[in-house]
Amino acid sequence: xxxxxxxxxxxxxxxxxxxxxxxxxxxxxxxxxxxxxxxxxxxxxxxxxxxxxxxxxxxxxxxxxxxxxxxxxxxxxxxxxxxxxxxxxxxxxxxxxxxxxxxxxxxxxxxxxxxxxxxxxxxxxxxxxxxxxxxxxxxxxxxxxxxxxxxxxxxxxxxxxxxxxxxxxxxxxxxxxxxxxxxxxxxxxxxxxxxxxxxxxxxxxxxxxxxxxxxxxxxxxxxxxxxxxxxxxxxxxxxxxxxxxxxxxxxxxxxxxxxxxxxxxxxxxxxxxxxxxxxxxxxxxxxxxxxxxxxxxxxxxxxxxxxxxxxxxxxxxxxxxxxxxxxxxxxxxxxxxxxxxxxxxxxxxxxxxxxxxxxxxxxxxxxxxxxxxxxxxxxxxxxxxxxxxxxxxxxxxxxxxxxxxxxxxxxxxxxxxxxxxxxxxxxxxxxxxxxxxxxxxxxxxxxxxxxxxxxxxxxxxxxxxxxxxxxxxxxxxxxxxxxxxxxxxxxxxxxxxxxxxxxxxxxxxxxxxxxxxxxxxxxxxxxxxxxxxxxxxxxxxxxxxxxxxxxxxxxxxxxxxxxxxxxxxxxxxxxxxxxxxxxxxxxxxxxxxxxxxxxxxxxxxxxxxxxxxxxxxxxxxxxxxxxxxxxxxxxxxxxxxxxxxxxxxxxxxxxxxxxxxxxxxxxxxxxxxxxxxxxxxxxxxxxxxxxxxxxxxxxxxxxxxxxxxxxxxxxxxxxxxxxxxxxxxxxxxxxxxxxxxxxxxxxxxxxxxxxxxxxxxxxxxxxxxxxxxxxxxxxxxxxxxxxxxxxxxxxxxxxxxxxxxxxxxxxxxxxxxxxxxxxxxxxxxxxxxxxxxxxxxxxxxxxxxx
Numbered sequence: 001x002x003x004x005x006x007x008x009x010x011x012x013x014x015x016x017x018x019x020x021x022x023x024x025x026x027x028x029x030x031x032x033x034x035x036x037x038x039x040x041x042x043x044x045x046x047x048x049x050x051x052x053x054x055x056x057x058x059x060x061x062x063x064x065x066x067x068x069x070x071x072x073x074x075x076x077x078x079x080x081x082x083x084x085x086x087x088x089x090x091x092x093x094x095x096x097x098x099x100x101x102x103x104x105x106x107x108x109x110x111x112x113x114x115x116x117x118x119x120x121x122x123x124x125x126x127x128x129x130x131x132x133x134x135x136x137x138x139x140x141x142x143x144x145x146x147x148x149x150x151x152x153x154x155x156x157x158x159x160x161x162x163x164x165x166x167x168x169x170x171x172x173x174x175x176x177x178x179x180x181x182x183x184x185x186x187x188x189x190x191x192x193x194x195x196x197x198x199x200x201x202x203x204x205x206x207x208x209x210x211x212x213x214x215x216x217x218x219x220x221x222x223x224x225x226x227x228x229x230x231x232x233x234x235x236x237x238x239x240x241x242x243x244x245x246x247x248x249x250x251x252x253x254x255x256x257x258x259x260x261x262x263x264x265x266x267x268x269x270x271x272x273x274x275x276x277x278x279x280x281x282x283x284x285x286x287x288x289x290x291x292x293x294x295x296x297x298x299x300x301x302x303x304x305x306x307x308x309x310x311x312x313x314x315x316x317x318x319x320x321x322x323x324x325x326x327x328x329x330x331x332x333x334x335x336x337x338x339x340x341x342x343x344x345x346x347x348x349x350x351x352x353x354x355x356x357x358x359x360x361x362x363x364x365x366x367x368x369x370x371x372x373x374x375x376x377x378x379x380x381x382x383x384x385x386x387x388x389x390x391x392x393x394x395x396x397x398x399x400x401x402x403x404x405x406x407x408x409x410x411x412x413x414x415x416x417x418x419x420x421x422x423x424x425x426x427x428x429x430x431x432x433x434x435x436x437x438x439x440x441x442x443x444x445x446x447x448x449x450x451x452x453x454x455x456x457x458x459x460x461x462x463x464x465x466x467x468x469x470x471x472x473x474x475x476x477x478x479x480x481x482x483x484x485x486x487x488x489x490x491x492x493x494x495x496x497x498x499x500x501x502x503x504x505x506x507x508x509x510x511x512x513x514x515x516x517x518x519x520x521x522x523x524x525x526x527x528x529x530x531x532x533x534x535x536x537x538x539x540x541x542x543x544x545x546x547x548x549x550x551x552x553x554x555x556x557x558x559x560x561x562x563x564x565x566x567x568x569x570x571x572x573x574x575x576x577x578x579x580x581x582x583x584x585x586x587x588x589x590x591x592x593x594x595x596x597x598x599x600x601x602x603x604x605x606x607x608x609x610x611x612x613x614x615x616x617x618x619x620x621x622x623x624x625x626x627x628x629x630x631x632x633x634x635x636x637x638x639x640x641x642x643x644x645x646x647x648x649x650x651x652x653x654x655x656x657x658x659x660x661x662x663x664x665x666x667x668x669x670x671x672x673x674x675x676x677x678x679x680x681x682x683x684x685x686x687x688x689x690x691x692x693x694x695x696x697x698x699x700x701x702x703x704x705x706x707x708x709x710x711x712x713x714x715x716x717x718x719x720x721x722x723x724x725x726x727x728x729x730x731x732x733x734x735x736x737x738x739x740x741x742x743x744x745x746x747x748x749x750x751x752x753x754x755x756x757x758x759x760x761x762x763x764x765x766x767x768x769x770x771x772x773x774x775x776x777x778x779x780x781x782x783x784x785x786x787x788x789x790x791x792x793x794x795x796x797x798x799x800x801x802x803x804x805x806x807x808x809x810x811x812x813x814x815x816x817x818x819x820x821x822x823x824x825x826x827x828x829x830x831x832x833x834x835x836x837x838x839x840x841x842x843x844x845x846x847x848x849x850x
Contacts, residue, residue, distance in 0.1 A: 038155035041147040050348030053185040056178040070154040071095045079235025082216035085178035094165040112380045122373035130171045130245035135222045137180020138212035142251030145354035146174035184212025196337045204335040210622035218626025226312035227822035246372040250315040253332035257341040259299035261329035262289040268460040269307030292360035310465040322376040384440040390486045393479035394435025399498035400517035400582045418489035425480035454783040466731025468784030473754035476825025500578035504545040504587030514556040514747035518581035527609040532561040534604035540596025545589045556746025610834040613656040617644035624662035627818040653677040661690035679806025683837035691812040701803040702812035705762040732784030742773035743836035772798035
C-alpha cells in the first residue's frame with residue numbers, strides 16, 4: 001500500500017511539473033524550422049498554451065496578428081454571437097494559392113455541380129479541410145489547440161509544409177462558441193491555484209449553472225447545423241457552403257476518465273442515407289489518427305459509443321453534403337489538472353492530443369486528396385433513385401411558418417420552387433403563391449430526403465441524439481410526397497417576409513386572427529402600450545367596412561378596443577405591427593355581428609398581459625430553460641424574469657402571473673408558497689418531468705404512468721446499456737389529436753398535431769372530460785424509434801392536462817413544445833398557455849386531489 005501511494009505521489013508531482021513547465025517542443029514538431037518573424041502563442045499571450053485557458057479576446061488578438069504577419073493566412077469575421085463576440089475563419093494555404101483563391105474556390109464548388117464537375121481535373125486541385133474547435137465552450141482543449149494549429153501553419157518551414165499548403169486549403173474556425181468558451185475560461189481561470197489542485201471535488205471543476213457548454217441562450221450549438229437557428233450557425237454555414245469542404249473535423253471533449261476517441265463510431269448507428277464510401281474514407285482517416293497518437297503515447301479508441309445518425313450535428317452534417325465529418329473526443333481535465341482513473345490528466349496533455357489529431361488530419365487529407373475530391377464529385381453526380389420525386393408543402397393558415405421553412409431549406413443550398421398552378425395531392429389542395437415544391441432531381445437530394453423523410457425502422461435501437469427530425473412535422477406543415485411530375489414555377493431566389501396589412505379604418509375595434517406565428521408578439525406589444533385586448537372564445541362573423549360579405553372569424557380571434565384611443569396613432573401602430581409580424585388587422589365598423597357572438601359579448605375574454613417567471617438554476621435542464629428564454633426574448637419580445645431556484649423562497653411572486661417549470665428536479669422549491677400563488681390566480685406551466693413534481697405535490701391532477709416491469713427473470717450483463725437505452729425515448733415524433741375549441745389550441749386549424757417527445761413521461765387519463773385538449777392517437781408513431789412497450793403506454797393518452805387550483809390554473813405538458821428552437825409547429829401551444837391559460841374555464845372541482 002505504501003509503495004502505491006509513493007507511486008501516485010510521483011505521478012502527481014511529475015504531471016504538475018510538466019503542466020507548469022511545458023515548452024514549445026512539448027507540442028510542436030521539431031523536424032521543421034519555424035519563421036522567427038511569426039510570434040509563438042507564448043510570445044504573444046505572455047504564457048504557454050495550457051498554462052491558462054485562453055479567453056476569446058486573447059484568441060482573437062492572436063489570430064489577427066497571424067493574419068497581419070503571414071502571407072499564408074487571410075482572416076474573415078463571418079458573424080457575431082449574441083454577446084457580440086466575433087466569429088472568425090482563417091483561410092490558410094500557400095501564398096500562390098492565396099493569390100488565386102477566388103478561382104480555386106469557384107473550381108472547388110463546381111465539384112457539387114454535376115453539369116460542370118466532369119470537366120475538372122481533380123489531380124490538380126487542392127483538398128479543402130475545415131477544422132472546427134470547441135463548439136461546446138467548456139471543452140476547451142480544442143480552442144487552445146487551435147492556437148498551436150494556426151501558429152504551425154503560419155510559421156513552419158520546409159518542403160513538407162510547402163507541399164501541404166500547396167495541396168490543401170485549410171479553413172480554421174478557432175472557437176465555434178465564443179460566448180460559452182469565454183464563460184468557461186473565466187470560471188476555471190478565476191478558480192486556478194498557483195499550486196494546481198487536482199481534487200475533482202474542488203470548485204475549479206464544478207462550474208456554476210448553466211456552465212460553459214452552451215451559447216448565450218443555453219443552446220447546444222452542436223445540434224444546430226441543420227436548422228441553423230442561431231447566428232453562430234447561420235454565419236458558419238454560409239462559409240461552409242461557400243467552400244463545400246472535403247473534410248470537417250469537430251474537436252470535442254468527453255468525461256475525465258476517458259481517453260481519446262475518433263471516428264468511425266458504432267457501425268450500426270450510421271444514418272442509412274450516408275454513402276458507404278464515406279464510411280470507408282472515415283475508416284482510412286482513423287489509421288492516420290492512430291499513428292499520430294501512438295507516436296506520443298496516447299491511448300485511444302474508435303467504433304464505440306458515438307454515432308453518425310442525426311444530420312444536425314457538426315460531424316454528421318458533412319456526411320450528407322459530399323464531405324467527410326470526423327468527430328474527436330478528448331478526455332477533459334475540466335480545468336488545469338484533475339485526478340482521473342488513468343492518472344492525473346493535465347490540460348496541456350489534452351491540448352497536445354487535439355493538436356496531434358489536427359496534424360494527423362492534415363497528413364490524411366494530403367494523402368487522400370484525390371480520393372476525397374472524387375468522392376465529392378461522385379456524390380453530387382448521383383441521381384435520386386427513390387419513388388418520391390418531389391416534396392410539396394405549404395397551404396398552412398400561418399404564412400410565417402411557411403416562410404421560415406423556405407429560409408431553412410435555402411440556407412442548406414436546397415432549390416425551392418413556386419408552384420406553376422394549384423395542385424391537389426392526397427385530398428389536400430396546395431395553392432400557387434402559398435405552397436412550394438422541392439424536387440429531388442437536384443444535387444442536394446440526399447440532404448432533402450434526410451430533412452423530409454419519415455423513418456420508423458432502424459438497424460440499432462440506441463441513439464446518441466434524436467432519432468427523428470422530419471421538417472414538415474417540425475413545422476406542422478401540410479406536405480405531400482409526390483411520385484408523379486409536378487409543374488414547377490419560378491425558383492425562389494428571394495424569400496420576402498409575408499407582411500400583413502390594415503384593412504379599413506375603425507373608431508370602434510380592430511380584429512386579428514391568432515394564426516400568424518408572430519401574433520403573440522403583436523398582442524404583447526399592444527398590451528404593453530396600454531391597449532385593451534379581448535379574445536373570442538366562440539366563432540363569429542363580422543361585417544367589415546367596404547366589404548359586401550361578412551368575414552368569418554374563428555376561436556382565438558383577438559379584438560383590439562379602439563374606442564377612446566387616438567385613431568391615427570392606433571392605425572400607425574397597427575400598420576407597423578402588420579408589416580413586422582405578418583398579421584392582418586381588420587377594421588370592425590360595428591359591435592353587432594351578422595353571425596355568432598357580438599363584439600361586446602362576455603364570450604370575448606379580457607386578455608391578460610403575461611408577466612412570466614422562469615425558474616432556473618441548479619437542478620433545472622438548462623437547454624430546455626434556454627429554449628423558453630430564447631423564444632420569449634428573440635421572437636416574442638416578451639421580458640422574462642429568470643429566477644434561481646435557490647432564491648424562490650425570497651421572491652415576491654405577486655409581480656408575476658405565469659410561472660414556467662421546464663424539465664428538472666424541483667425538490668427544493670417552496671411548494672406551499674407556489675400553491676398559494678396559483679390559488680390567487682397564477683398560471684403554472686410545467687413541462688416533461690416537472691409535471692411529476694406538480695403531480696407529487698398535488699398541484700396538478702395529472703397522474704403519471706409507470707413503465708411496466710421487466711418480466712424476464714435474468715438478462716446478460718453485457719446487454720444492460722442496450723436494454724436500458726432502447727427503453728428511453730430520445731427523440732421521436734408522435735401524432736396527437738387536438739381540441740381546436742380549447743384556448744391552448746387557438747390559432748391551429750388542423751386537429752392533428754405532430755408532437756416531439758424526448759422523455760418517458762406518460763400521462764394517465766384524468767377524470768375531467770374537458771381537461772385534456774391534446775391526446776396521442778391510437779396509432780401515434782410518425783417518425784423515429786420507440787420501444788413497443790413505450791408505444792403501448794402512449795396510445796390514447798393525454799399529451800396535456802389542465803386543472804384549476806383555486807383561482808389559478810396548472811398546465812401539465814408531457815412534452816417540450818419549444819425543442820431546440822426549430823420545433824416551430826408547437827411553439828404556439830406554449831405561448832397560448834402564457835396568453836390564454838387564465839381564460840381556461842372551470843369544470844367541476846378541478847383542483848388536484850389525492
